[in-house]
Amino acid sequence: MFGKKKPIPQIDKDQLELIENAQKRIKQKKRLYIHFVIFLIGAIFLIAANTVLGIGKDFKLFGKEWFLFAILIWLFFFLYHLFNVFITHKFMGETWEKEQLEKLVAKQQERIDKLKAGFVKEETLIAQSEVYAEANPKIQSPKSKKTQSELTIIVAAAENDAIGKGNKLIWHLSNDLKRFKNLTNGHHIIMGRKTFESFPKPLPNRTHIVITRQNDYKVPDGVIVVNSLEDAIDAAKSDPQPFIIGGGEIYKQALLLADKIELTRVHEDFEADTYFPKIDTSVWKEIANTFHTKDEKHKHEFSFLTYERI
Numbered sequence: 001m002f003g004k005k006k007p008i009p010q011i012d013k014d015q016l017e018l019i020e021n022a023q024k025r026i027k028q029k030k031r032l033y034i035h036f037v038i039f040l041i042g043a044i045f046l047i048a049a050n051t052v053l054g055i056g057k058d059f060k061l062f063g064k065e066w067f068l069f070a071i072l073i074w075l076f077f078f079l080y081h082l083f084n085v086f087i088t089h090k091f092m093g094e095t096w097e098k099e100q101l102e103k104l105v106a107k108q109q110e111r112i113d114k115l116k117a118g119f120v121k122e123e124t125l126i127a128q129s130e131v132y133a134e135a136n137p138k139i140q141s142p143k144s145k146k147t148q149s150e151l152t153i154i155v156a157a158a159e160n161d162a163i164g165k166g167n168k169l170i171w172h173l174s175n176d177l178k179r180f181k182n183l184t185n186g187h188h189i190i191m192g193r194k195t196f197e198s199f200p201k202p203l204p205n206r207t208h209i210v211i212t213r214q215n216d217y218k219v220p221d222g223v224i225v226v227n228s229l230e231d232a233i234d235a236a237k238s239d240p241q242p243f244i245i246g247g248g249e250i251y252k253q254a255l256l257l258a259d260k261i262e263l264t265r266v267h268e269d270f271e272a273d274t275y276f277p278k279i280d281t282s283v284w285k286e287i288a289n290t291f292h293t294k295d296e297k298h299k300h301e302f303s304f305l306t307y308e309r310i
């Protein structure tokens with residue numbers, strides 16, 4: 001009770017602006033109303049001045065009484081006033097302009113926020129790839145390939161991307177085997193443990209690198225065993241063109257790191273349990289394509305294709 005101040009009602013800035021605006025509009029309409037009343041009285045007065053008091057009785061314009069023109073001119077000004085209050089001030093007044101401006105600013109802000117979100121996403125991806133590169137210094141990102149060896153995937157895949165079944169190849173294509181032999185001759189060949197086990201014995205004149213998670217995996221002399229794809233690439237770093245020769249699991253991981261794909265596309269669909277990943281043509285550009293028909297040594301049509309990372 002004592003010393004307690006009466007709470008003063010708080011009006012925020014927006015409310016105050018609304019009130020001021022409403023007061024302004026009331027004043028404008030009031031002025032228009034007064035103008036209308038004066039116009040009516042004035043018109044009656046002009047008519048009376050001419051007809052009753054005889055002012056300018058002999059003065060005519062285009063054969064008509066002068067007060068007619070005076071009233072018409074006044075009517076024009078009144079209509080102009082009316083237009084100002086209901087059109088100019090309502091749709092083009094300060095408040096209207098402010099509202100439009102606020103709407104535009106809000107829209108621009110929305111676009112800026114979207115762009116910012118895009119930037120943050122891109123920056124995060126760049127940061128992630130930099131962290132990944134730092135954590136795996138042995139792996140060169142595809143962008144730095146020019147100065148490094150050309151990591152090449154070599155694979156034969158059907159139209160439905162089938163590559164193997166029951167740990168065996170699905171077809172026998174003499175020219176494909178020849179091509180494999182020619183391309184990989186003298187190079188390091190990197191493979192998963194299962195693909196290695198699908199060979200009767202290691203291939204001549206190639207350095208085999210087998211990837212397994214097993215610690216005590218036994219291999220013949222000369223075969224290198226590693227525990228990750230990164231270590232396999234590292235073990236082949238002296239080779240200007242090491243080859244990834246399969247199978248499905250290793251292709252999937254290596255596709256992210258490879259610079260080139262030597263693909264034999266067999267133009268049929270096959271039943272399989274192992275597949276090659278889809279080749280994304282926004283990442284890979286076809287640079288060579290040679291078609292082969294069926295013959296006595298080749299039961300299926302096929303093409304030799306070469307892709308390079310864009």
Ligand SMILES: NC(=O)c1ccc[n+]([C@@H]2O[C@H](COP(=O)([O-])OP(=O)(O)OC[C@H]3O[C@@H](n4cnc5c(N)ncnc54)[C@H](OP(=O)(O)O)[C@@H]3O)[C@@H](O)[C@H]2O)c1
Nearest residue numbers: 156164167168169192193194195212213246247248249250
């Ligand atoms: N058409 C072709 O061009 C072609 C070429 C090659 C192979 N193939 C076919 O592909 C099939 C084999 O492929 P697949 O996918 O079953 O097996 P795979 O890729 O040859 O080998 C898989 C094995 O590799 C090891 N491995 C995979 N990723 C690893 C990693 N990140 N770190 C450590 N070790 C890793 C594991 O060995 P552990 O289990 O020992 O840990 C895994 O079981 C066969 O049918 C074969 O005939 C086809």
